[in-house]
Amino acid sequence: xxxxxxxxxxxxxxxxxxVKIECRSxxxxxTTMFWYRQFPKQSLMLMATSNEGSKAxxxxxxxxxxxxINHASLTLSTLxxxxxxxxxxxFYICSARDLDISGxxxxxxGTRLTVV
Amino acid sequence: DAKTTxxxxxxxxxxxxxxxxxxxxxxxxxEYVYWYRQIHSQGPQYIIHGLKNNETNExxxxxxxxxxxxxxxxxxxxxxxxxxxxxxxxxxxHTGANSKLTFGKGITLSVRP
Numbered sequence: 001x002x003x004x005x006x007x008x009x010x011x012x013x014x015x016x017x018x019v020k021i022e023c024r025s026x027x028x029x030x031t032t033m034f035w036y037r038q039f040p041k042q043s044l045m046l047m048a049t050s051n052e053g054s055k056a057x058x059x060x061x062x063x064x065x066x067x068x069i070n071h072a073s074l075t076l077s078t079l080x081x082x083x084x085x086x087x088x089x090x091f092y093i094c095s096a097r098d099l100d101i102s103g104x105x106x107x108x109x110g111t112r113l114t115v116v
Numbered sequence: 117d118a119k120t121t122x123x124x125x126x127x128x129x130x131x132x133x134x135x136x137x138x139x140x141x142x143x144x145x146x147e148y149v150y151w152y153r154q155i156h157s158q159g160p161q162y163i164i165h166g167l168k169n170n171e172t173n174e175x176x177x178x179x180x181x182x183x184x185x186x187x188x189x190x191x192x193x194x195x196x197x198x199x200x201x202x203x204x205x206x207x208x209x210h211t212g213a214n215s216k217l218t219f220g221k222g223i224t225l226s227v228r229p
Contacts, residue, residue: 046217
């Protein structure tokens with residue numbers, strides 16, 4: 001079945017630094033990927049839609065200059081949290097759209113980001 | 117996409133059936149009911165989806181009322197590993213142009229030994 005690999009699974013970084021999270025579709029091509037953020041005991045919040053070869057579409061209230069998304073190939077999308085601050089600490093999850101699978105979406109295992 | 121309402125939590129005994137309700141009274145004719153679950157600190161996992169007929173797969177059954185205003189996800193023999201947050205999502209089919217998948221608060225299912 002469709003597999004989405006997300007890396008790293010957890011990361012700790014210092015305030016003011018940048019962190020890059022990778023999302024790869026392992027056995028299918030994903031023209032569309034999605035990035036979510038989840039705070040403790042809350043639901044997933046969609047941050048942006050990433051389309052291969054074009055600019056990402058950000059949800060209202062999400063700073064595009066802070067959360068840089070690159071989808072340069074059909075199997076890789078990256079999310080870079082720039083100038084991270086403690087309030088950016090969260091669980092980040094990517095998802096890829098695959099029309100050939102039931103439900104149409106496969107999710108990565110998530111990245112736990114802690115900014116100290 | 118139509119809004120859904122789920123109870124915040126429920127529990128059931130291991131080995132028994134877990135029936136998770138979802139209300140979606142404003143569902144449109146072309147909207148499907150999807151169910152995903154999220155085990156703690158993992159990404160969501162697709163369970164099942166349906167339009168108006170009841171559906172069954174290896175994980176669960178989905179019962180949709182005739183008026184389509186509510187549905188029930190049934191886990192026939194719950195195990196401890198089924199403890200998770202279950203999300204009921206109503207949206208147009210995933211092949212549609214509007215491809216976003218948005219999550220509500222979900223229902224936390226706790227399976228007790």
